[in-house]
Amino acid sequence: VQLQASGGGLVQAGESLRVSCTASGGISSGSTLRKDYTMAWFRQAPGKEREFVGYIIPRSDSTAYTDAVKGRFTISRDNADNTVYLQMNSLKPEDTAVYYCAARYGAHPRRASNIYVHWGQGTLVTVSS
Numbered sequence: 001v002q003l004q005a006s007g008g009g010l011v012q013a014g015e016s017l018r019v020s021c022t023a024s025g026g027i028s029s030g031s032t033l034r035k036d037y038t039m040a041w042f043r044q045a046p047g048k049e050r051e052f053v054g055y056i057i058p059r060s061d062s063t064a065y066t067d068a069v070k071g072r073f074t075i076s077r078d079n080a081d082n083t084v085y086l087q088m089n090s091l092k093p094e095d096t097a098v099y100y101c102a103a104r105y106g107a108h109p110r111r112a113s114n115i116y117v118h119w120g121q122g123t124l125v126t127v128s129s
Contacts, residue, residue: 001026001037001118005101008123016089019123021101023082026118032081035059038108039084040116041075043097043125050100052111056084064109069095091127098122 007019021041023033033039040055054065056075063075074087084101102116 001103003101003103003118003120005099005120005123008099008125010126010128011091013091013093013127013129015091015127016087017091017125018088019086019099019125021084021086021120023103027082033058033084033103034077034081037103037105038110038116039075039077040102040104040111041086042100042102042113043095044100044122045094045097048097050113052113053086053099055109055111057107057109059107062109064111066111088125091125093127093129096125096127098124 001023002025004024005021011017036058041053042050043053044050052066054075056063072090076085100122101120103118104116
């Protein structure tokens, strides 16, 4: 599965931004991200390790988030089945990072990055104070 993350940019603290992750290929016929893949967002700030942001489970669309973004960030899917969004509200300078989407076939409500098989290239989000 080829994933393409997009939508990053420069915003001021308190503003909102939505980043997207689209599957551009590699999904077998009859399968979609919505039906079949756990999708997760991770981020990596300068000089820091990659950290979990949130995930969404296939079919049920159940979500979970790290405490640092809970109540501000929301993961959702589109009706066309192969795009996942990360809506980020009330952004803070500490949210500045490269944001990565990741996927794994099946329902895997896990926060560890090493369980995700497919990764997008990352999109940079910069929040100025």
